[in-house]
Amino acid sequence: MLSAALDSSHINATVSRYWRVNVVELTASTQSDLISSAHQGNAHPGDVIAAEFQSAGRGRLSRSFEAVRGSALLFSFYIQPLRRRDDWGWIPLLAGTSVAQALTKFGAQVKWPNDILINNKKVSGLLAEATHNGVVIGIGINAGMKLEELPVTSATSLHIEGATNLTRNQLLSEVLNAFERNFKKWDAGSNEISAAYLNLSATVGRQVRVEYPNGAVETAVATAISTSGELILDSGAHVQAGDIVHLR
DSSP: OTTSOOOHHHHHHSSOTTOEEEEEEEESOHHHHHHHHHHTTOOOTTEEEEEEEESSEEOGGGOEEOOOTTSEEEEEEEEOOOSOGGGGGGHHHHHHHHHHHHTGGGTOEEETTTEEEETTEEEEEEEEEEOSSOEEEEEEEEOSOOGGGOSSTTBOOTTTTTOOSOOHHHHHHHHHHHHHHHHHHHHTTOOTHHHHHHHHBSSTTSEEEEEOTTSOEEEEEEEEEOTTSOEEETTSOEEOSOEEEEOO
């Protein structure tokens, strides 16, 4: 069921009127498509592009991402937050929390900054990119992937984790609905998402190794998340970007 074709009519019938979901068979990147649309002034809050296959999918830190056709849920959506830009660092964490909430029956957790884990293996990743007046969020969820189709041994999929009676149409609807609930509260000034994030965090409270983009490495205990979404270490460092390795 997880590899059944995406159906925009079904998805749009099960989400609120805030969302407008467009399904495409093939694109280079849903993220690039929607960012281009936003830069041209043609994107509207709630626009969603989902693809059966991406030929040039992008992950965090400009990494490439590719999945067998129909084996993953790949989509991007556009929002225009009302909160000040200094607060936008929380948007990827808010999105990660929403994905984990949609996968709560699998015991999903969030790994800072934006990976979703099941049984300590990555099942989903996302990236958020700001435009002149909005944010495009791209999400990939390993849905029907078999063991031999996983990109790395540290990954998993919903199929491997025993998902039954679940379609990608249903999953996309659940993620979008969860994000909308969380985003509307946050955008109205509520910070209660921070408690939800911490409750789902697989990182805060653990010893971690931080591998910074400039090549520097630091080992410390992750203690909290800042008001702007940074990972706070017991060394006093506030991590804005980097790879996090859980040590214990």
